[in-house]
Amino acid sequence: MQRRRLKRMLIGAFATCAVLADAGAAAAQAAASNEQVAISTPPAGADAWVKDHSLGRALPDPATAEPAAVAAFFASLTPAQQDQLAHAYPLVVGNLDGAPLQLRYRANALAVTAEVATARARAADKSLDADQHALAVSRANDCQALLTPGRQILSFDPRGRGLVSEVFGDLASAQRVSVIVPGSDTDLGHFDRSVEPLRSPAGMARALRAEEQREAPGTRTAVVAWTGYVTPVGLGPDAVTSRLADVGAPRLARLLGGLAQTSSPTAPPALLCHSYGSVVCGTLAPKLRGETTDLVVLGSPGMGVQNADELGTGVHVWATRNPSDWIGNVPYLEVGGLGHGADPTSADFGAEQIASTGAAGHMGYFADGTASLHNFAAIALGDYQAVSYRLS
Template identity: 50%
Template sequence: MRRCRKTLSTAALTALLVGSTAGWASASGAGALNGPPPGTAAWLADDSLGRALPDPTTTTPSAVAAFFADLTDAQQQRLVEDHPTVVGNLDGAPVHLRYEANATAGDQVLAYDPRGRGLIARVAGDLENAAHVSVIVPGSDIDLPTSDRTARWAADLQEAAGDDTAVIAWVGYTTPSGIGADLATGRLAGTGAERLARFTDGLDATGLPDPALFCHSYGSVVCGLAADGTDASDIVVMGSPGMRADDVTALGTGARVWAAKSPHDWIDRVPNVEFLGLGHGQDPTSPDFGATVLPAGDVPAHDAYFTPGTSTLTAFAAIADGGLS
């Protein structure tokens, strides 16, 4: 009976959210940014090297890495100059070339796409020489104009973890905007998971260490769906509405799974069930889920898990630099 009441409360809550936000459809129901990067048509038409350039959509990151490894420095440089919007977003391309291609968007930008609400991936630390790599996957209402918050979290985590760790603020998928259907379903998370898996494949293809994923709020839904498609060493979720999995085993990953939820986080008032595709399932901090639960009693709010001095940031830093097992 208790499970029935919880399921009905979730359905009622979701119906209220979706029904009361009908006027927001253009924002919350916006299509996810997907497909090839800008400039792909010109890239594919370029035959100046005497061979086809790798298709950004169908070529695997490992094949992209092999393609660039076979080029001279001068040939690589010409591709950056002629096709910056492709090279700057091409998973598997060398890190320094992606930085150079995205130089107009800022320092150490690993991906940049200004279309729609915009996507960006920014790096804190020395990624090319890092012994440890972390990727922060943000939740709803984060896009290019609001990406500074995720970049700040990355900088705080990198500083806490130390010089041999690099942290990527990956605003690399279209997040839900406002309160509405997209927040309650896995539609945008599914596309985000595909993009995250390809992004981490690109890190692997360039010889970087297996990353630790730090997934906040709706970003934990993305990480849950991407879990079996990445080579992450660790998956850390915080303020999670669920990972669309009943337990750690259902994630299909060999990564260590960690979870944190503050008693001051409003997410604790959201029922953790999935009903007719609405809601995101089991609470990752529940005993039945099987994740290692991290202390979070001193975290003051939903968006404060990376705050310097908190128990969560201390634990996150230990995970990021490989010191917590």
């Protein structure tokens, strides 16, 4: 009973701070949101895939196969055999970290096309009520936009609110790679916005890559907009626990494992973790090994630790928060699994404090001309001398 009461108090504190700081009625409504169902299992078709012996051998189990084993398996196939699997199991191949990039793009185009047809058929169902009809139309439109020529969809899963990730640039030849890890309220329907694009992972990724090209036009770069986990909705119960981050972190680890097989940048991919995404990155960080990974947190509610040392030696942590970001008003604490620990922008946390001059609000860090966007690009490029620091 006491734990439930404390949970309600923390949720209320998060929501109240957000409402007061952002003057948003939507934030108050979001506080009552239902808990989300995390996705940890392989996508549709995985069971049939595991049972398929049409190639005369076992196919790598999507639930357990390491990206290196997946890469070795596909390297042993002919192009015709690869295409056969992509057409038979587009959702499996399209989400299989370690599979060839171009094959995944093709498989995901097939999967997205199928989802467009499914959503349109649902929208034509006369038995649907107005809300269900609107959701079906929205899903069809969101998916159709992903089929625009030139888009490189690295992963797609229509379950629940929908998961999708996209590559900007030539990932196979990139010298520097970055991954955007977004926070709450990101999903298929909010992955790419034509209005206020910087509120979406795709918009953030486009802005980062454009800045990288401005700062280092001779460097080949690629940015992955990764919405590969189920995020919290609003400031409800999920926002104050690490439950969804605990499921998302292994999925992010698999992405990085796949990139290690299918790309060869000069340094590990930089992780840019926004809002609740920094909880995901904080959960993953102690498990990272090898060459140091640059991990940038922006607008963070905490990383699940009290100081950067607890994140292990595999990461170099950078942090920023602009003065008008409402996230600075949430309780930076952790009690009984509720809350996300210390403020990464506090002086004693141990992260490098970078400037975000010009950024406004919780979603303004990738705006053109801001110090934050410049710094993100400089860090992603490995140009550390160009980074500007926050003044004390």
